[in-house]
Amino acid sequence: MTIRHHISDQLLMAYSGGSLPEAFNLVVATHVSLCDECRARLGAFDAVGGAVLDETEAVAMSDDSLAACLDRIDMLPQATTRKPLKRAGVFPAPLASYFGGGPERVKWRPLGMGVKQAVIRTGRDASARLLYIPAGQAVPDHGHRGLELTLVLQGAFRDESDRFGPGDIEIADEAVEHTPVAEQGPACICLAATDAPLRFNALIPRLAQPFIGI
Numbered sequence: 001m002t003i004r005h006h007i008s009d010q011l012l013m014a015y016s017g018g019s020l021p022e023a024f025n026l027v028v029a030t031h032v033s034l035c036d037e038c039r040a041r042l043g044a045f046d047a048v049g050g051a052v053l054d055e056t057e058a059v060a061m062s063d064d065s066l067a068a069c070l071d072r073i074d075m076l077p078q079a080t081t082r083k084p085l086k087r088a089g090v091f092p093a094p095l096a097s098y099f100g101g102g103p104e105r106v107k108w109r110p111l112g113m114g115v116k117q118a119v120i121r122t123g124r125d126a127s128a129r130l131l132y133i134p135a136g137q138a139v140p141d142h143g144h145r146g147l148e149l150t151l152v153l154q155g156a157f158r159d160e161s162d163r164f165g166p167g168d169i170e171i172a173d174e175a176v177e178h179t180p181v182a183e184q185g186p187a188c189i190c191l192a193a194t195d196a197p198l199r200f201n202a203l204i205p206r207l208a209q210p211f212i213g214i
Ligand code: ZN
Pocket: 003, 005, 006, 007, 031, 035, 036, 037, 038, 039
């Protein structure tokens, strides 16, 4: 897998610091599980974060604080831990752990023209979904009110800016208005997260937006 589009330093730093919404955490964790380069950069940010913690003045802790802390770590959802879990089909480990398996576990909802999506349950501050785009098909032309991360799991798509293949991540913000089109070959399956509803340009997708939940 040759990955050409990576996660920005800003996002990796926020992920390392634990300040991203759950939906973005899932996309970043999934890309990092596929990408040696981003895993190495993340390691550097984690080390810097640890050093900052080391330098801050020690405070007295109660005797049970270590146990309490370990309990909290145990309660974290699987996808936010960095333990290697097993891949399932085209789903890298962090995503497979969300679905308890591979793409066969996904309940797709049709969006028309063969395009399907599945909304993933994450915190309300951002939303995540899987998109299934048949070869040659387009996702409706849209702009963004916030930040959108799109990670390709299978196939590839092109938009006005570039081509995105397996493992590539597209980071789109308010300035981007694009029409992703799936390439010929296997259907394109993507994991996408947004922190605000998309702004569709065609009237019909806009009317449908409350029903399709994106
Ligand atoms: Zn990367």
